[in-house]
Amino acid sequence: MKHTINELEDIVSQVRRDIVRMVHGCQSGHPGGSLGCAEFLTALYFETMNHSTDFKMDGAGEDLFFLSNGHISPVFYSVLARSGYFEVSELATFRKLNSRVQGHPTTHEGLPGIRIASGSLGQGMSVAIGAALTKKLNKDHSLVFSLHGDGELQEGQNWEAIMFAPHNKVDNLISTIDYNGQQIDGPTEKILSLENLQTKFEAFGWHVITSNGNNMEDIVKALEYAKSLTGKGRPILNLMSTQMGYGVDFMVGSHKWHGTAPNDDQLASALSQNKETLGDY
């Protein structure tokens, strides 16, 4: 491993601080899902992926990541900045006028580390498949990772992509579902049931693994295991259980923090629960 679990958890603590500070700073954004995916994105960028912070759009020879549920941009931006793609201080411009750190990720403003715009849901898996197909055509043996919300699976385009990938043996793709059971209007099972995602993906021909996304040791192992399954004719689905708002006690498990910003007191409380490890911006 490049880092110990403790070192990775220290980064996660700082990422959580970044998330709540970013959303507080502009009084806008999506802290819940961002906090829930802090371990996953930290593991991915600091441990799992082979990538360079000397950003090139074509990503030749590198592992690529696509965020499909673009509203959890705070965690993505924080991890990119903390990895060295751009200055951490730029996080302070999140959702503010003339910023590269747009509300939802975009290539339009030229922020290093972003390869596709996302925000309108359901498009990311298709894009990830396209990038993976290109890697195969280019005889580039690096991998493509993607992250999707569970509620996002209600968008039909996903199922077009989920059907396509196994049929076309896209086996250099590791997609992760952030399985937190929440969406804006409430629990996914109340809004539109997802039923058994594992059997659904397996029925389409994916190799499905499960993981606990809020346990660093577990998610690191799961991603390593997922990598060992690539190149065997099937795409890999990491069905990752998380809790929305994990790491901030008053946000955990509630869809109410999907898109709500903390006030000053709530920010102080959230920060007190996550020690500063790498310096705030």
Place this chain on the structure above:
Amino acid sequence: MKKYTYSEKKDTRSGFGAGLHEAGQKNPNVVALCADLKGSLKMDAFADEFPERFIQIGIAEANMIGIAAGMTIGGKIPFTGTFANFSTGRVYDQIRQSVAYSNKNVKICASHAGLTLGEDGATHQILEDIGLMKMLPGMVVINPCDYNQTKAATLAIAEYEGPVYLRFGRPSIPVFTDPDQKFEIGKAWMVNEGTDVTIVATGHMVWKAIEAGEQLAALGIDAEIINIHTIKPLDEEAILKSLQKTGCVVTCEEHNKFGGLGESVARLLSTELPSPQEFVAVNDSFGESGTPDQLMTKYGLDTINIVEAVQKVIKRKK
């Protein structure tokens, strides 16, 4: 009136197929994607010669646009192919976010555009696609006039970096342009120089404009005819230069009068050179089943409609 003749009729979609095949031979990064319409889009030659670069998506147009956007990451030049309706309206948001806003080098190639798809009727025709695509920032919109020009356009967009919408049709129409022409994106083609009226036409309507020009000449009206194969970016210089001379314009397109070429010309003239204009276009209507010729007549897109529009617009000149 300059004389144009033709020895054969061919469909513009076959021009696309031939251009795609040649682009594939020239550049190994060209890939082609289709949504269960390989034959309709004339992609067979490409698919046969480059099976590894041909991706059959199935009936899943949204997925096709996303995969195409993803394939640009790593240097591929994807050409997506399906009917114009399913190439645009069905996947507008996918094109907007994953292609246009993300500035991906995807070529959205759309067959069976306009009324001339014919018998399938309004669900398979689209008369709004030019408007939808031209409203997207950064999207190039091309609607060539015959087989040769469609082939040349297909080769040209393979070399252009950025998102492009290429529109073509199903019926066989006169082939009257040069087979070895150079296609310049955004550069209008002067079909005939004249002094009394400017006829600005695009796509299948260019040949009808030529026929109208001949009939107008017999009536003593000297028409300048411009082929606008690139609707966006519009060759504003060519249009303004012509209008300075003629003082009035008729725009011709196989598209709804709302949102098409005519509106682009009107926007330009309203600020730069206010001029009388008449629109030969579908009058805010869906199409219906019928033969292409029957539909062009019923919806007012025949040569006679251009002649009448010219006679009307000339009377409005100061």
